[in-house]
Amino acid sequence: MRARTRIAVLAGLALVVVLAAFVAGNEGGAPTPARTAGSVRLGPDPGQAVAEYRADLARRLPAPGEETLALVQLARPLDTTDAAALAGPSEVVTGVFRVPLPRVQTALRFEPVTGTGDAAGALDVARQRAAFAAGADVSRLTGRPAAVATAEQRALDTPTCACLPAFVVRADRARLEALAVAPGVRAVDAAPVGTQVTDLALAPLLPEQTTAADPLPDDGPVPQA
Template sequence: MSDQDPAPASDPARGGRRWSRGLGYGAAVVLCAALAVVLGVANPPRDEGVSTDRLGPEPGDTVAGYLDRARDSLAGPDDGDRWALVSFGDYRTAGELPAATTGVRVGQALYQVPVPRVATPLVAVQVPGGDTALRRSGTDAAWQLTDRLRYTVPDTRPAQILEVAANRLRAGCACAPGVVVRAPLGRLRELADRPGIRAVQALPADAVAGRFAVAPLLPDTGDPIVPPADDGPVPAG
């Protein structure tokens, strides 16, 4: 064996060096883990929070109680832009929405096809701006429901409801119970006084788009406000 040959694996000196090196690595790992725990305690992850903002009545509300709460939401001197729900006194067609919302920016058009004792889905259509997009929002709602049909078991009640609702929206039905708008409080108060407007409810000024729930006060809702019945026959068209 030459002088340059490595020591055999059983060499005690080499084994000792490996043991001490492994011990050093292990101590470093333990130290890093302990440091991570300390840093985690000192700097806990930021709580993103859960949004609880909601536009529309709560289940169990009375109509009068909700109308009072909506009216109160428009009070105050602040005139910054607010997100607000406009609930109509009767269902509107897409073509009627521009005239009903003159002077305010519509962010969403809401559609829920009225069918007696059948729970049809609420559809929110984003409106990028302008009356043209608002007038075609009923057709856009129909396409949303048609897309849902692709993922629904055929020939079931849910599929039948989606098909009927999409067909009626595509035919231009009066199926819009309200819209979501953005405007100053003063303009919202003026909007609330217009004929055919049942309620306008504003959110706080710090409400963030896309971080609040929406459930319009339907024109045919009675007291107490509860989810609609779904025990009636689904019409053929």
């Protein structure tokens, strides 16, 4: 009898554990899919036609009233003041900096935008960090790459540098729809609701990529000081 009692007690405990796990797993509804750093791509796939990419963006917008992260991609790069004005009340969380040089490939520099109440000032701090990163590249590179980094650092050190071809915002559907039709905006690519900044892999459509997301030429002269 004692053995049977012990077995019954153990079986009862196992049932309690299973039921507790079932309840815990269903209290919050469907579980949120796990994401790893860089698992949510925003921007066109390599070689993708621009028209094809843009045609698919509207269905990615969040449901009305829900907020998410979105990559705002521009027809021409802006300086930090104009980018902040374009973003308006949307929270800018990442600045995508790139110095446009004719037929010269330059780096995409992704800088977090922190602080509240002054988006232009926060973007400008991010610009300064991008300039510092370019300076670090100068010290470790040689030849043409070092010359390109030098030109980048020089441009990014200028407060009025039009070096923002894209930025990431956190906003609801209504604001993202407004941004999508704002003058100078080519595409607004929204991430799934619940995506964190660390989940993002950003590959913005660049102003020079007019027909497809192909590599840009790199056969032009590097501007000298």
